[in-house]
Amino acid sequence: MPDDETPEPHAxxxxxxxxxxxxxxxxxxxxxxxxxxxxVTSYDDALRSLAADMVATMYAADGVGLAACQVGEDVxxxxxxxxxxxxxxxxxxxxxxVLTLPEGxxxxxxxxxxxxxxxxxxxxxxARPDWARVDGTGIDGEPVTFEGSxxxxxxxxxxxxxxxxxVFGDRLSAKSRKKLGKKHDAAADDYPPTWPxxxx
Numbered sequence: 001m002p003d004d005e006t007p008e009p010h011a012x013x014x015x016x017x018x019x020x021x022x023x024x025x026x027x028x029x030x031x032x033x034x035x036x037x038x039x040v041t042s043y044d045d046a047l048r049s050l051a052a053d054m055v056a057t058m059y060a061a062d063g064v065g066l067a068a069c070q071v072g073e074d075v076x077x078x079x080x081x082x083x084x085x086x087x088x089x090x091x092x093x094x095x096x097x098v099l100t101l102p103e104g105x106x107x108x109x110x111x112x113x114x115x116x117x118x119x120x121x122x123x124x125x126x127a128r129p130d131w132a133r134v135d136g137t138g139i140d141g142e143p144v145t146f147e148g149s150x151x152x153x154x155x156x157x158x159x160x161x162x163x164x165x166x167v168f169g170d171r172l173s174a175k176s177r178k179k180l181g182k183k184h185d186a187a188a189d190d191y192p193p194t195w196p197x198x199x200x
Contacts (some may be wrong), residue, residue: 007089008069009081009089009090009091010089010090010091011087011090011091011092012090012092012140012144013092013093013142013144013148014049014138015091016051016079016081016091016092016093017048017051017052017055017079017093018052018055018056018138019052019056020049020051020052020053020054020055020056020057021052021053021056022053022056022057022060022196022197023053023056023057023071023072023197024071024193024194024195024196024197025061025066025070025071025072025117025118025120025195025196026069026070026071026072026118026119027119027193028116028118028119028167028169029041030072032069032072032073032074032090032164033069033070033092033118033165033167034167035072035074035160036076036163036164036165037067037068037069037074037075037076037077037163037165038074038075039076039096039161040075040076040077040086040095040137043095043137043139043140043141047075047077047095047139048139049163049175050068050071050075050077051077051079051093051139053071054066054068054070054071054078054079054157055076055079056082057070057071057082057196057197058079058080058117059081060197061117061194061195061196063117064080064082064083064151064155065078065079065080065081065082065158066078066079066080066117066159067159067162068098068163068164068197069162069165070117070118070162075095075200076095076096076097076149076163077093077094077095077096077163078093078094078097078160078162078163079091079092079093079094080155080159082093082148082151082152082155082189083150083151083152084148084149084150084151084152084153085130085148085149085150085151085152086149086150088147090146090152092138092144092146092161093138093139093144094134094136094137094138094144094146094159095136095137095138095139095141096136096137096163097134097135097136097155097156097159097160097163098131098134098135098136099132099133099135099156099160100133100135101129101131101132101136101157102129102131103137106131107129108129108130108131109128109129109130110126110128110129110130110150110153110154111125111126111127111129112125112126112151112154113125113126114126114128114154114158114168116158116168118167119167119169119180119184120184120185120186120187120190120191120195121183121184121186121188121190121191122180122181122182122183122187123180123183124172124176124177124179124180124183125176126168126171126172126176127171128153128154128157128171129157130149130150130153131147131148131149131152131153132147132148132152132154132156132157133145133146133147133156134146134147134156134160138143144168166187
């Protein structure tokens with residue numbers, strides 16, 4: 001959870017849901033991680049409760065974003081608290097996200113390291129456009145739009161991928177994915193199956 005000295009984040013659609021329970025993070029290889037998620041059709045207390053659990057879990061794991069499939073739920077939704085390339089944090093909840101990326105001369109790739117809470121302890125460069133926009137609906141069903149550069153652009157793309165059943169390892173070459181696997185295996189003892197729930 002951000003500390004008291006952290007500047008207030010940019011929250012154009014209101015603060016993230018609070019009061020959730022930290023859950024164990026679902027890992028790559030679990031079927032729910034590798035198939036498109038079910039569209040959100042009911043914006044009810046159950047959805048808000050799930051979003052609150054996702055927020056609590058994201059903060060407990062020191063992540064900048066988390067999709068519902070990462071807590072084992074077949075729901076096309078993600079939460080995020082992520083800085084852009086100027087260090088401005090944006091927070092939000094997006095249901096049924098639709099991603100827009102630059103094309104042609106406006107498309108510039110950023111090959112920074114990328115990691116995933118569902119494959120913890122390992123990072124590998126992954127080329128993605130350096131700007132992204134996501135349109136969808138918020139926790140109450142209202143239209144939402146988020147856009148940004150830097151890590152925020154990467155986060156919006158990474159989390160939208162999760163709702164489509166894609167993990168970032170799917171975007172790597174066989175050689176890079178092998179390197180990622182070795183790093184993951186070397187760090188496995190630091191991330192037991194119940195992580196981060198048991199350390200919350």
